[in-house]
Amino acid sequence: MHTNQRKRILLVEDNLNDVELTVAVLKASGVAADVDVVNDGEEAINYLLRRGPFETRPEMNPTLVLLDLKMPRLGGVETLVEIKRDDRLKCLPVVMLTSSGETQDLRMCYRLGANGYVVKPVDAKEFTKAIRDLAAYWLGTNQPPPD
Amino acid sequence: MITPVDILLVDDRPENLAVLESILEGPEHRLTKAHSAQQALMSLITTDFALMVLDIQMPDTGGIELAQIIKSRRRTRDIPIIFLTAHYAEDEQVLSGYSAGAVDYLTKPVHPGVLKSKVAVFVELFRKTKALNEANRSLNRRNEELTAANLELEAFSYTVSHDLRAPLRHVSGYVEILRAHVADGLDEEARRCLDLIQKSAGKLGDLIDHFLAFARLGRADLKITAVDMNDQVRQVVADLQSETKDRRIDWRIATLPHVQADPDMIRQVWVNLLSNAVKYTRPRDPARIEIGCDVSKPKEYVFFVHDNGVGFNMRYADKLFGVFQRLHPEKDYEGTGIGLANVRRIVNRHGGRTMAEGALNGGATVSFTLKKVLGSNN
Structure with a gap:
């Protein structure tokens, strides 16, 4: 059991401005969680499977994966597929965090097993609220899968 | 100048070929002569003939047999054949076995005028078919290009x-x-x-x-069903409550027909037209908004929304339906200028037209047509 460990969010996002703004909102909203950041899908899979540079990271899996759609190398959809077909990872809650509200993107992500889908609002106040609500639900209200 | 077309003449007797040649000679024909079925088949491999004139009686492979070979091959199947026969009565049964149009016959001795005019008909057909095929090919090409460009x-x-x-x-x-x-x-x-x-x-x-x-x-695909325009207008007017509740608006709504259309899209048309009418009558007290339909035309309904609002200068009427076009400063009337462009796009996709009439400070009428029977022209 790792009850004494702090919760973790894995943010998979290639755009550094988006990383900074998202992390700032999470920090400011007082979410009791650390945020680990990786910049594309390959890094995300390596992180989750504790491979390569992530071999030494703490053992506990993140409580939530926030996954961008459009990224270089392994994109969001491919990363989602990798996570959901791996027995060790498939129970992890994955929420898509993207600019696209296109029906085809939504449909594809849910079909592939995404646990949530959030369109990043352009307006800063709405963006802040969206990230806060998201964190409050997945780190507070929602009961995570047992180890 | 006309490009000459190729004609194949087949007869085992050189003097017969010479006669045919003399009749058909001219700048519009390029004549190829064959003395046997074998020779004819060789020529057919290399040349795209408009038609062939074929003697029915030849030694070895006869004319009928050659015709059967030609008609059984995909590449040559459509080449018309004019048979030359000395004894029509005997050959009639065989000739009637061929489909009409692709095959014709002439009895010997050949009458030059008749042969010329029969040949002219087939040559004309060949030219037209060729032009049509070319047009089709270029149309298909254009279509593919358009699809690619759209994607x-x-x-x-x-x-x-x-x-x-x-x-x-x-x-x-x-x-x-x-x-x-x-x-x-x-x-x-x-x-x-x-x-x-x-x-x-x-x-x-x-x-x-x-x-x-x-x-x-x-x-988006159109999902066509029966749409009660009265329901649609009633709902949209109700949805505009929050903007209209503190104003005096005299709504005059006529009974509207049912149409065949995509209900979600047509609803957007009403939302845009009615919210525009509400918006641009803001300085009026009371405002008057009239919704109706002219059903007198044989093939189409003309729906209209008329208001007594600020109107517009007819000089700019063609700008009205453009994407992101506005005729009023944003500080007076909010919006990005996409509403009427959406209306036009939706109505066009249903095969209808959009029109606007107005005068500065004299109100506006925006109309759109929908076909009474979907699929009919106009």
Whole structure:
């Protein structure tokens, strides 16, 4: 059991401005969680499977994966597929965090097993609220899968 | 100058071939002579003939047999054949076995005028078929190009819209961080500037959203069902409550026909037209908004929304339905200018037209047509 460990969010996002703004909102909203950041899908899979540079990271899996759609190398959809077909990872809650509200993107992500889908609002106040609500639900209200 | 067409003459007797040649000679024909079925088949491999003139009686492989070979091959199947026969009565049964049009016959001795005119008919047919095939091919090519261009445009608008949104979100985000960071040090002018940056980012966000929605309208499939326009108008008017509740508006709504249309899309047409009417009658008390339909035309309904609002100068009427076109300053009337462009796109996709009439400070009438029977022309 790792009850004494702090919760973790894995943010998979290639755009550094988006990383900074998202992390700032999470920090400011007082979410009791650390945020680990990786910049594309390959890094995300390596992180989750504790491979390569992530071999030494703490053992506990993140409580939530926030996954961008459009990224270089392994994109969001491919990363989602990798996570959901791996027995060790498939129970992890994955929420898509993207600019696209296109029906085809939504449909594809849910079909592939995404646990949530959030369109990043352009307006800063709405963006802040969206990230806060998201964190409050997945780190507070929602009961995570047992180890 | 006409390009000559190829004609194949087949007869085992050189003197017969010479006769045919003398009749058909001319700049519009390129004649190929064959003395046997074998020779004829060789020529058919290399040349695209408009027709062949074939002696029915030849030694070895006879004319009928040669014709059967030609008609059984895909490449030569459609070449018309004029048979030359000495004894029509004997050959009649065989000749009638061929499909009409592709095969004809002449009895010997050949009458030059008759042969010429029969040949002319087939040559003309050949030219027309060739032109038609060419037109078809180029049409298919154009079609493929258009489909490719459409797909590219779709991918382009998708990418642009989403890639534009990210930097916009950053502008908005960093303005808020800056505001929080230097809160106390900001004077009124600095605060005003930050507000304007924020507002402009929001406005660009709206434009991108509206552009995306407009692009989507062009490619969404129409789901045609029976639509009661009375229900639609009633619902839309009810939905405008929040904007109309503190105003005096005299709604005059006539009984409207049912139509065959995509209900969600047609609802958008009413939303745009009626919210425009509500918006541009704001200075009027009471405002008057009239909704009706002219059913007197044989093939189409003409729906209209008439108001006594601020109207517009007819000089700019053609701008009205353009994408992001506005005829009133934004400080007076909000909006991005996409509403009537959406209306036009939806109505066009249903095979109808949109029209607008108005006068500055004299109200406006916006109309659209829908076919009474879907699928009929006009």
